[in-house]
Amino acid sequence: MVVQKLRRAGGADAVTATAVVVAAVATGLAGCSPGAAGTAPSAGPVAADGGKDDGAAGGPLGAVRAAPDLLVRAGTSRTRTALEMATGGTRLTIEGEGGYDFRAGRGQVRVLLPEDGDRPRRRIMELFTPGALYMKNRGAGVPVDKWVRVDTTTLADGNLVTGGATDPGAAAELLRAARHVTYVGEAHVGGVPVAHYRGTTDIGAAARLAPPRVRGALAAAAKGFTTDTVPFDAYLDEAGRLRKVRHRFSFTNGGREVDVASTTLLYGFGSPVDVWLPPLGDIYAGRIAG
Numbered sequence: 001m002v003v004q005k006l007r008r009a010g011g012a013d014a015v016t017a018t019a020v021v022v023a024a025v026a027t028g029l030a031g032c033s034p035g036a037a038g039t040a041p042s043a044g045p046v047a048a049d050g051g052k053d054d055g056a057a058g059g060p061l062g063a064v065r066a067a068p069d070l071l072v073r074a075g076t077s078r079t080r081t082a083l084e085m086a087t088g089g090t091r092l093t094i095e096g097e098g099g100y101d102f103r104a105g106r107g108q109v110r111v112l113l114p115e116d117g118d119r120p121r122r123r124i125m126e127l128f129t130p131g132a133l134y135m136k137n138r139g140a141g142v143p144v145d146k147w148v149r150v151d152t153t154t155l156a157d158g159n160l161v162t163g164g165a166t167d168p169g170a171a172a173e174l175l176r177a178a179r180h181v182t183y184v185g186e187a188h189v190g191g192v193p194v195a196h197y198r199g200t201t202d203i204g205a206a207a208r209l210a211p212p213r214v215r216g217a218l219a220a221a222a223k224g225f226t227t228d229t230v231p232f233d234a235y236l237d238e239a240g241r242l243r244k245v246r247h248r249f250s251f252t253n254g255g256r257e258v259d260v261a262s263t264t265l266l267y268g269f270g271s272p273v274d275v276w277l278p279p280l281g282d283i284y285a286g287r288i289a290g
Helices: 012-017 021-026 059-074 168-177 203-209 212-224
Strands: 076-087 090-101 106-112 123-129 132-136 147-151 178-189 192-202 229-236 242-253 256-267
Touching: 059 076, 059 168, 059 178, 059 192, 059 229, 059 242, 076 106, 076 168, 090 123, 168 178, 168 192, 168 203, 168 212, 168 229, 168 242, 168 256, 178 229, 192 203, 192 242, 203 212
Parallel strands: none
Antiparallel strands: 076 090, 076 256, 090 106, 106 123, 123 132, 132 147, 178 192, 192 229, 229 242, 242 256
């Protein structure tokens, strides 16, 4: 499996300094390779795009690359997220649920962390906005009624994994630079018939093609990873809208390589999504525990 490795320099310090969710959870991991949870139905590839990455494209490649624009036309959706991490023999999953406005580039997801020793599962509210991630109830010495604001352009991965949920807008925008796309076959996502596509994308190229609201975060990710290549599985409905996308990454934590599979589900298109940013007085400005 092709994976992406995060550089431990520059922006990586920002990840540690903010004590983001994945880094905290990953320290408890030990042992095995990721399993096949969430793997799409298996049908042999029947079409390929030949790997050309410039100019107009049709077929599977064109369908996948058009998905981000179709989501903007749809406006809003409900979303469920899952970030599955594995190293050695242990796998943990961080789940989330909320809504996203693809026109404004804003969304909110309530993330459910796994159990940590004797501590029960904890929920963190996250707000996605252009260039920033807000988190509430994130622990590490932050008062429960306060928010933490993180500049996603300073994160070594552009918040593709470190917040515990991939920004749904960024997950879709990565598909603008899709390459080597194949049509796998028909499937169903949430009872909706979809076309399953598989390929790779290039983060650097996606950053150059993305709209300004997500360009900075993706550009940071392009600099922070040692390779821009990210494998994906995308599922599009009859209208060409993205219903599910699964990206596969990896990063190093404490000398161990952690494999990450990030899955974003989209449904309920057109549902109301109101994202209210916290007032300045509710944003924590103190020291965050590492």
